[in-house]
Amino acid sequence: MARRNQHSKEELRAMAIEALADLVEREGVDNFSVRQIAGKLGYTPGMLYHLFVNLDDLILHLNAQTLDALNARIDRATGHGDPMAVLKAMAFEYLRLAREHTALWQLVFSHRMANQAPVPDWYVDRTRHMFEQVEVQLKDWVPAADQRQRQVMARTLWGSVHGICLLHVENKLNVAGDVAPEAMLESLLDHYLSSCAREGEK
Numbered sequence: 001m002a003r004r005n006q007h008s009k010e011e012l013r014a015m016a017i018e019a020l021a022d023l024v025e026r027e028g029v030d031n032f033s034v035r036q037i038a039g040k041l042g043y044t045p046g047m048l049y050h051l052f053v054n055l056d057d058l059i060l061h062l063n064a065q066t067l068d069a070l071n072a073r074i075d076r077a078t079g080h081g082d083p084m085a086v087l088k089a090m091a092f093e094y095l096r097l098a099r100e101h102t103a104l105w106q107l108v109f110s111h112r113m114a115n116q117a118p119v120p121d122w123y124v125d126r127t128r129h130m131f132e133q134v135e136v137q138l139k140d141w142v143p144a145a146d147q148r149q150r151q152v153m154a155r156t157l158w159g160s161v162h163g164i165c166l167l168h169v170e171n172k173l174n175v176a177g178d179v180a181p182e183a184m185l186e187s188l189l190d191h192y193l194s195s196c197a198r199e200g201e202k
Contacts, residue, residue, distance in 0.1 A: 013051050015041055017062050021104060024062070029107045056113050060123050063108045067126040070097050074133050083141035084193055090134065091161045091185045098165040106169070109162070131155065142196050153196055160188050 007015070019040040023032040034045045034055055041047070052058040073096070077089035098105045113119060134154040138145065145153065167173045168181040 009051065012041075012047075013061070016048060016051055016058060017065065020058060020062050021065070024103045024107055025101065028103055029110050054114070056111075056117065059107070059111050060120070062104070063111060064123055064126055066097075066101065066104045066108050067123075067130070069101075070094070071126065071129050071133075073097060074130060078133065078137075083137040084189070086137050087134065087141075087157070087193065088186065088189050090137075091157075091189060092182065094161055095165050095168070095181055095185065098169050102169045106166075131158065134158070138196070141193060142199075145196070157189070157192065160192070161185060164188065 016037060019037050020032065022040070023036055034048055037058070038045045038048055048055075048058065052061070070093075073093035074090050077093050078086055080086045080089040131151070131154045134157060135147075135150045138150045138153050142150070142153070164173075164181050164184050173179065173181065173184075
């Protein structure tokens, strides 16, 4: 493997993020260490601390890539027509990402900052984008709702969609019988969005 002086700092950072992604996808969200990541690159663990503030910083950069992939899928879903169709397409894209990259998807939501350290703004912006795209559709679907109401609706939808996806990837839906997660998402959005629309008409 090429040594450190043969790569720029940015190249090394990208390599470290890729090494962590590979470990997470192969070993799961709880089975990696700084030593393992550095070992995949052929360096000592101390090298990583020249590239990232700490392990949290490295994990956040990997999670940011996963959120970027999710947001790209959500952005593409906005071309599906009316708000109901768009929101369903967004939910199905969320499910597809959870299926295709389960461990990386789980890491986004399972990671907790050490010592309750604040999450940096550049990371928060990525999560905000996801909710904003949902809120745009809700504004068209329920014009009478104000901004705060749309925020609550968007987060209620996300919590419900996320729960279905999480139960699916953890094989917990089997206990409830043979019902496809797609059918559950379809039912959830049909009923919840119809209810929101009725409330908005009052």
